[in-house]
Amino acid sequence: xxxxxxxxxxxxxxxxxxxxxxxxxxxxxxxxxxxxxxxxxxxxxxxxxxxxxxxxxxxxxxxxxxxxxxxxxxxxxxxxxxxxxxxxxxxxxxxxxxxxxxxxxxxxxxxxxxxxxxxxxxxxxxxxxxxxxxxxxxxxxxxxxxxxxxxxxxxxxxxxxxxxxxxxxxxxxxxxxxxxxxxxxxxxxxxxxxxxxxxxxxxxxxxxxxxxxxxxxxxxxxxxxxxxxxxxxxxxxxxxxxxxxxxxxxxxxxxxxxxxxxxxxxxxxxxxxxxxxxxxxxxxxxxxxxxxxxxxxxxxxxxxxxxxxxxxx
Ligand code: CP
Ligand code: NVA
Numbered sequence: 001x002x003x004x005x006x007x008x009x010x011x012x013x014x015x016x017x018x019x020x021x022x023x024x025x026x027x028x029x030x031x032x033x034x035x036x037x038x039x040x041x042x043x044x045x046x047x048x049x050x051x052x053x054x055x056x057x058x059x060x061x062x063x064x065x066x067x068x069x070x071x072x073x074x075x076x077x078x079x080x081x082x083x084x085x086x087x088x089x090x091x092x093x094x095x096x097x098x099x100x101x102x103x104x105x106x107x108x109x110x111x112x113x114x115x116x117x118x119x120x121x122x123x124x125x126x127x128x129x130x131x132x133x134x135x136x137x138x139x140x141x142x143x144x145x146x147x148x149x150x151x152x153x154x155x156x157x158x159x160x161x162x163x164x165x166x167x168x169x170x171x172x173x174x175x176x177x178x179x180x181x182x183x184x185x186x187x188x189x190x191x192x193x194x195x196x197x198x199x200x201x202x203x204x205x206x207x208x209x210x211x212x213x214x215x216x217x218x219x220x221x222x223x224x225x226x227x228x229x230x231x232x233x234x235x236x237x238x239x240x241x242x243x244x245x246x247x248x249x250x251x252x253x254x255x256x257x258x259x260x261x262x263x264x265x266x267x268x269x270x271x272x273x274x275x276x277x278x279x280x281x282x283x284x285x286x287x288x289x290x291x292x293x294x295x296x297x298x299x300x301x302x303x304x305x306x307x308x309x310x311x312x313x
Pocket of ligand 1: 059060061130271272
């Protein structure tokens, strides 16, 4: 079966169930979408998209809503203040009903099991717009931004510094392992990634040739082509703020750490929103080596490509 066919009707929950060729196809399509960003198309005409949000969002909501709407589709934003989502109605029943009315569903929220249930019961493609466990659409934009910067150069090393067990670090591990991008997680031992996920990524890396390393030693940034960080306190974990700050303070991405890579062309990446002065200093995120703003724009192109690939047009 062709890749176009295997992608049609698919949900995107983690990337774990996608082949490297399928991810590569969506990346290539993203490049085409970005090149043609000013062209007028109506590729989602007559389609509807439910945008379910338990947690706040700027980029993900705006990317889905504008990417879908400007192609003639009808996005409908629904927060937990608007609908029953596991409150007075089960997730299964909500999924069944939404599947009768919408062409696709995007979910951002807490539990990975919620997005999995929506996918299992709705009968339409479901996109994970961030859960506690994964942020797959973000990871696609991140790899897209790296490739946009370094072209087809092989042997790229992406180094994530910070909370190594969070959703962004986990999704970077998965997509990098699949695509053969070397990935290094540098975080305090208490925040190392989940060993079960690491084992899955190492299995994928054996096929792709990616090198995965996990360490608490900041000297490990040496040689990194991209240095990536994320907030120290993810949404829903506010109660652990003091403990996180104490653990992560030495792991701030600042000028000294950027210089430690030993490379002048290392780029800085951040999924945003950023807390300047905590995980990154303002001079780094607002400086010459930062690609954080391209990365934010690329959310839209890559999300449009995911929807084009999976929603038959
Ligand atoms: N990076 C990201 O997901 O941003 P939002 O939380 O604003 O959607
Ligand atoms: N790890 C962050 C990512 C925000 C896009 C969070 O979950 O809050």
